[in-house]
Amino acid sequence: MKNKRDLILSAILLIVLFCVSWFVNGELDSYVRRIVNLCLIYAIIGLSMNVTNGFTGQFSLGQAGFMAIGAYTVGIFTVPVELRANVFYAVPMNPLIAGIQMPVWLALIVGGLLAALVAFLIGTPVLRLRGDYLAIATLGFSEIIRICITNASSFTNGALGIKDIPPLNDVRYIFVVTAITFAFIAALINSSYGRAFKAIREDEIAAEAMGINLYKHKCLAFMISAFFAGIGGGLYGALLGTVDPKNFLFTLTYNFLLIIVLGGMGSITGSMLGAVIVTAGLEYLRIFDEPLEIFGTMIPLFRPGLRMVMFSALLMACVLFWRHGIMGTREITWSKLIAFCKNPLGFFKRKGASQ
Amino acid sequence: MEFFQGFLNMSGASFAQHMVNGISLGSLYALIAIGYTMVYGILLMINFAHGDIVMMACYFAYFGITIFHVPWYFTFIGVIVATALLGAVIERMAYRPLRDAPKNSVLISAIGASFLLENLANYLFSGRPMSFPDIPLLSQNIAVGSIKIQAISLVIPVITVISLLALLHIVNHTKTGMAMRAVSKDYEIARVMGINIDNIISMTFIIGSALAAIGAIMWGIRYPGITPYLGVMPGLKCFIAAVIGGIGNIKGAVLGGFILGLGEILIVAFFPELSGYRDAFAFIVLIIILFYRPTGILGERTTEKV
Amino acid sequence: MSSILKTNAVTMQFGGVTAVNNLELEINEHEIVALIGPNGAGKTTAFNMITGVYTPTKGTVVYTDNNGKECDITGMKLSEIAKIGIARTFQNIRLFKDLTVYENVIIAKHLHIKSDFMSAALHLPWYNEEQTKAEIEVEGLLRKVDLWDMREEKASSLPYGKQRRLEIVRALATEPRLLLLDEPAAGMNPKETEELTSFIKEIRDEYNLTIFMIEHHMGLVMEISDRIYVLDFGETIAKGIPSEIQNNQRVIEAYLGVDEDA
Numbered sequence: 001m002k003n004k005r006d007l008i009l010s011a012i013l014l015i016v017l018f019c020v021s022w023f024v025n026g027e028l029d030s031y032v033r034r035i036v037n038l039c040l041i042y043a044i045i046g047l048s049m050n051v052t053n054g055f056t057g058q059f060s061l062g063q064a065g066f067m068a069i070g071a072y073t074v075g076i077f078t079v080p081v082e083l084r085a086n087v088f089y090a091v092p093m094n095p096l097i098a099g100i101q102m103p104v105w106l107a108l109i110v111g112g113l114l115a116a117l118v119a120f121l122i123g124t125p126v127l128r129l130r131g132d133y134l135a136i137a138t139l140g141f142s143e144i145i146r147i148c149i150t151n152a153s154s155f156t157n158g159a160l161g162i163k164d165i166p167p168l169n170d171v172r173y174i175f176v177v178t179a180i181t182f183a184f185i186a187a188l189i190n191s192s193y194g195r196a197f198k199a200i201r202e203d204e205i206a207a208e209a210m211g212i213n214l215y216k217h218k219c220l221a222f223m224i225s226a227f228f229a230g231i232g233g234g235l236y237g238a239l240l241g242t243v244d245p246k247n248f249l250f251t252l253t254y255n256f257l258l259i260i261v262l263g264g265m266g267s268i269t270g271s272m273l274g275a276v277i278v279t280a281g282l283e284y285l286r287i288f289d290e291p292l293e294i295f296g297t298m299i300p301l302f303r304p305g306l307r308m309v310m311f312s313a314l315l316m317a318c319v320l321f322w323r324h325g326i327m328g329t330r331e332i333t334w335s336k337l338i339a340f341c342k343n344p345l346g347f348f349k350r351k352g353a354s355q
Numbered sequence: 356m357e358f359f360q361g362f363l364n365m366s367g368a369s370f371a372q373h374m375v376n377g378i379s380l381g382s383l384y385a386l387i388a389i390g391y392t393m394v395y396g397i398l399l400m401i402n403f404a405h406g407d408i409v410m411m412a413c414y415f416a417y418f419g420i421t422i423f424h425v426p427w428y429f430t431f432i433g434v435i436v437a438t439a440l441l442g443a444v445i446e447r448m449a450y451r452p453l454r455d456a457p458k459n460s461v462l463i464s465a466i467g468a469s470f471l472l473e474n475l476a477n478y479l480f481s482g483r484p485m486s487f488p489d490i491p492l493l494s495q496n497i498a499v500g501s502i503k504i505q506a507i508s509l510v511i512p513v514i515t516v517i518s519l520l521a522l523l524h525i526v527n528h529t530k531t532g533m534a535m536r537a538v539s540k541d542y543e544i545a546r547v548m549g550i551n552i553d554n555i556i557s558m559t560f561i562i563g564s565a566l567a568a569i570g571a572i573m574w575g576i577r578y579p580g581i582t583p584y585l586g587v588m589p590g591l592k593c594f595i596a597a598v599i600g601g602i603g604n605i606k607g608a609v610l611g612g613f614i615l616g617l618g619e620i621l622i623v624a625f626f627p628e629l630s631g632y633r634d635a636f637a638f639i640v641l642i643i644i645l646f647y648r649p650t651g652i653l654g655e656r657t658t659e660k661v
Numbered sequence: 662m663s664s665i666l667k668t669n670a671v672t673m674q675f676g677g678v679t680a681v682n683n684l685e686l687e688i689n690e691h692e693i694v695a696l697i698g699p700n701g702a703g704k705t706t707a708f709n710m711i712t713g714v715y716t717p718t719k720g721t722v723v724y725t726d727n728n729g730k731e732c733d734i735t736g737m738k739l740s741e742i743a744k745i746g747i748a749r750t751f752q753n754i755r756l757f758k759d760l761t762v763y764e765n766v767i768i769a770k771h772l773h774i775k776s777d778f779m780s781a782a783l784h785l786p787w788y789n790e791e792q793t794k795a796e797i798e799v800e801g802l803l804r805k806v807d808l809w810d811m812r813e814e815k816a817s818s819l820p821y822g823k824q825r826r827l828e829i830v831r832a833l834a835t836e837p838r839l840l841l842l843d844e845p846a847a848g849m850n851p852k853e854t855e856e857l858t859s860f861i862k863e864i865r866d867e868y869n870l871t872i873f874m875i876e877h878h879m880g881l882v883m884e885i886s887d888r889i890y891v892l893d894f895g896e897t898i899a900k901g902i903p904s905e906i907q908n909n910q911r912v913i914e915a916y917l918g919v920d921e922d923a
Contacts, residue, residue, distance in 0.1 A: 053459075057459070059459055059462055061466075125645050125646050126642075126645065132399075132401055132458075133645065135401065135462060135466075136594055136595070136598075137638075137641065137642075137645075139591065140591055140595070140637075140638045140641070141638065143588070143591070143634065144634070144635050144638055147631065147632060147634055147635060148632075148635075150631070151631040151632065184782055187782045187783065187784060191778075191781035191782055191784070191788070191792075192767075192768075192770070192771045192774045192788075192792060192795075193771075193778045193782070195764055195767065195768045195771065196768060196771045198760060198764070198768075199757055199760075202757035202759060203755050203756075203757055203758075205714070205739070205751075206751070206755035206756070206757065207757075207768075208738070208739040208740045208743070209712070209739055209740075209743055209748070209755075209832075210743060210748075210768055210769045210771070210772065210831070210832075210835055211740050211744050211769075211771065211772025211835055212740055212768075212772065213738075213740045213741075220778060224778075250587070251470070251473070257463065257466060261463060265459075303478070304481075305474060305477045305478030305481070305482070308474040308477065308478070309471070309474045309475055311474070312467060312470040312474045312475075313471060315463075315466075315467040315470060315471075316464065316467040316468065316471055319453070319460055319463045319464045319467055320449070320452055320453065320464065323456065323460050329759065
């Protein structure tokens with residue numbers, strides 16, 4: 001049966017990748033490890049954004065805000081109690097939470113659930129209305145979450161941020177979380193609910209006529225997206241070791257927008273591909289931010305900010321000329337891989353004929 | 356009770372001061388909101404880059420006066436022209452090619468354009484906050500009764516009213532204006548009637564951007580700090596203002612601008628403890644409006660044909 | 662003959678325009694009822710009011726479920742109406758274009774899935790059971806209309822006639838009692854229309870349906886309708902059995918240039 005074969009193959013792949021992550025964790029230097037971790041985290045968040053934007057067709061720009069909720073949950077609850085007075089030196093930590101300390105995995109889940117709750121509260125008024133407003137509303141709420149974090153000093157230490165978060169940079173740990181995220185979302189998309197999401201994307205009125213409650217399903221997609229963005233944010237905070245409201249400006253969301261546009265809005269494998277390209281790109285394009293000397297002459301173009309200019313230009317180029325990104329709404333499936341391996345050239349010819 | 360201290364203890368002079376500030380801010384929001392509402396009315400898209408055009412206008416002014424030492428009256432005219440052109444260029448490059456693409460693509464393009472402008476400004480002008488050129492004539496303080504206000508605060512509403520009257524004249528009494536109204540009512544029919552859609556759309560962006568430039572100049576004089584991200588929050592708020600007033604409706608945008616401007620100033624004036632949350636005010640109003648009157652205060656109710 | 666749907670003095674006004682005025686429909690179980698009239702008469706508006714796309718300005722729509730209980734469905738949401746057993750197709754064929762033929766139909770089974778999203782995502786046993794049952798039913802439906810072989814094709818790549826059929830089959834998959842067809846024969850040639858005619862009769866018998874349709878094609882209407890209502894400018898100008906309608910002077914006048922069988 002095709003499904004059993006696919007499951008076994010996927011399980012084998014995950015085990016292999018886990019071993020790779022073990023290797024990366026032990027043998028490669030911390031710079032590479034950091035990039036791999038960041039890439040995995042960005043893949044989680046990119047995929048979470050794809051759940052709403054790509055699969056359900058709801059244009060949400062709130063990922064940075066949901067990330068912040070997850071990151072701050074981890075920040076607030078995992079810093080060891082003894083160190084907290086030192087971190088919260090300007091405004092003492094609120095006594096309600098000062099004594100609560102959680103292990104990272106619990107803080108991640110709590111952060112995700114909190115993000116989902118906030119998504120529910122935001123979604124209730126906004127999801128009932130026209131799609132255009134969702135973008136502005138989610139963008140605005142992302143900023144409001146940040147404003148609230150900056151002002152609620154006794155809970156979040158305000159603009160000072162939280163430091164001394166026990167660092168989490170074990171590639172294997174982050175890989176496992178990423179694998180769980182991808183597996184869950186892939187399973188969801190391949191279920192009846194996932195198809196309902198796609199129906200909403202294709203034609204809302206027809207979907208409604210088929211008995212799909214629009215609000216309920218859009219809210220579900222939104223909450224699931226927020227949950228995983230919260231988890232990604234929590235991992236992000238743990239990876240960095242500190243959280244600061246300025247880390248979570250709405251411009252952060254644009255990175256994920258680029259990931260899903262580049263990878264393909266509506267493709268799970270595309271989210272991973274996009275994350276790899278964007279994360280690696282962000283790192284390795286740093287050279288553009290440094291002054292460049294060729295044969296002793298300074299090239300005037302290269303200075304801080306060029307990297308981001310190139311990135312935004314890339315986003316524009318993508319949407320103007322390459323709207324579907326790398327994968328569009330397609331996936332790399334085992335069936336296709338096997339067909340490719342059996343007959344590499346014929347694979348592409350056959351695709352052309354069926355067009 | 357302490358929370359309401361500010362509210363109860365305010366003096367008449369203080370209140371008048373806040374009202375002047377509120378009207379000024381409201382005027383600026385109104386000028387910028389018009390750009391959003393006009394573009395949405397015709398193209399049914401949110402021009403995310405509009406707020407960043409305000410930012411670019413401020414930088415243009417900075418370069419004109421502070422760097423190139425052109426007298427301010429010439430520079431300001433140049434700024435308006437340059438900004439209007441910038442708006443038209445953005446439409447041509449980022450929006451026109453996607454006119455037949457699915458709605459989300461144009462939205463992403465708008466976001467991309469906004470992002471690009473912000474990053475370009477950051478790259479070209481560095482992220483260090485710069486100071487909008489000081490125009491002593493306009494920034495000097497004038498005493499009116501027992502309150503002191505900046506001259507610009509009196510100039511802003513006047514310029515705004517003049518601009519609005521000019522705009523309403525164009526929209527209601529010229530051929531171009533009539534064409535614009537036709538396009539916003541029914542795109543396809545207008546095209547069939549021989550209206551050059553491309554030109555009308557360009558004109559819409561030009562007018563909207565010019566008004567935004569006027570707003571930007573006055574904004575810069577009033578709030579002199581310029582950064583690449585200065586347009587973001589005002590941009591969001593001005594779009595919300597347009598929604599509140601009824602998206603697509605110019606008078607609505609003006610109304611929405613004043614509601615938000617006055618509301619923001621007065622809330623912080625009466626409840627100083629909330630000043631950290633001043634930006635949240637606009638979003639709360641947005642939620643309320645979306646709940647109770649989604650088409651906006653002056654908006655029309657439309658039903659979609661199935 | 663028990664009533665399945667009734668509209669009581671249902672009126673739709675858009676601003677100053679009255680699209681439909683005082684519509685009194687009565688549809689009985691297992692009937693095929695047609696709604697005809699010149700373009701712009703208000704037929705699709707009537708459909709939209711029954712299915713919850715529009716809320717009538719005046720009047721009520723009453724649906725009788727399979728327990729004989731009467732429910733006021735006026736202004737009920739489209740998705741709720743689908744759940745109680747009323748399905749519809751659209752004048753402009755609203756298929757899920759980028760999805761496959763199979764996906765289009767299986768999505769229509771979603772409203773019968775009782776499992777929550779977690780059970781679905783984790784593919785727990787009770788969800789798998791429901792899903793398998795749905796898959797069997799979908800296969801049956803697709804085989805019946807000869808679309809099973811094309812199930813992996815994108816819906817938009819199908820020829821027009823098959824797209825219409827797919828839309829009807831998709832509506833059938835929701836297991837309705839009352840099926841509303843909005844101009845099912847639009848754009849079809851005589852042969853396709855003939856096939857459609859027998860198809861509609863077949864599904865009415867096989868799936869125990871009641872059918873209410875808007876149609877311009879008089880041949881189709883006269884052949885399979887049990888009763889016909891005629892609208893003109895929002896008013897009901899005639900109702901009755903096909904032979905009565907064919908000879909009704911007002912109806913003939915309203916059409917002026919009645920379309921003959923092609």
